[in-house]
Amino acid sequence: MKKFEEKTYETETIYQGKIVQLNIDSVTLPDGNTSKRELIKHPGAVAVIALTDEGKLVCVEQYRKPLEKSLVEIPAGKLEAGEDPKTCALRELEEETGYTSDDLELVTSFYTSPGFADEIVHLYFTDEIKTMEKRPDGDEDEFVELLEISLEEAEKLEKEQRIHDAKTAYAILYLKLRAAR
Structure with missing residues (x-):
């Protein structure tokens, strides 16, 4: 396991555009609690x-x-x-x-x-x-x-x-x- 790793258990794609994609990831935190992360995916x-x-x-x-x-x-x-x-x-x-x-x-x-x-x-x-x-x-x-x-x-x-x-x-x-x- 990576230090402070957040494990994704669900990903919802909110928007898929020409340049970026917006995902909402549901994650399990290192202490066992859960949270959501708003993530922009970009090709670089x-x-x-x-x-x-x-x-x-x-x-x-x-x-x-x-x-x-x-x-x-x-x-x-x-x-x-x-x-x-x-x-x-x-x-x-x-x-x-x-x-x-x-x-x-x-x-x-x-x-x-x-x-x-x-x-x-x-x-x-x-x-x-x-x-x-x-x-x-x-x-x-x-x-x-x-x-x-x-x-x-x-x-x-x-x-x-x-x-x-x-x-x-x-x-x-x-x-x-x-x-x-």
Whole structure:
């Protein structure tokens, strides 16, 4: 038995969407009592820290409906069923930015909100990007604007809360630590 394990004895799927599934799990707690857990099932995602030859961070600005505002973020996207994360990372980089790379290196993977969701983000790095001759079509319902920003500009955007998501904040911290080596 895993430490503090909660055993599921019933799962009710409340909603099955294009991106997420909402389940209510009935669980037995380690002390024998029971409880309910609201869980979001997510296929996982990727994100890419991409630097231009000038050392600028490649970002996109897009509207985020849950927040009712636009954010500046590193390129990212949802994994398709059974898709290799590195393949997905390259696809998202190409679709969102028009850049490609032959050298994507896995930095880390992390859970975004483990208290209620199983979404995992696989974070990649490249400083070897090249412009594509023809940018592939992206998602039909996704509208993004390409930005290339210095680390100083990124920190300013963080203070202004225009960069306000965990994956991009992680990317900025990663670049600061990388520069300090």
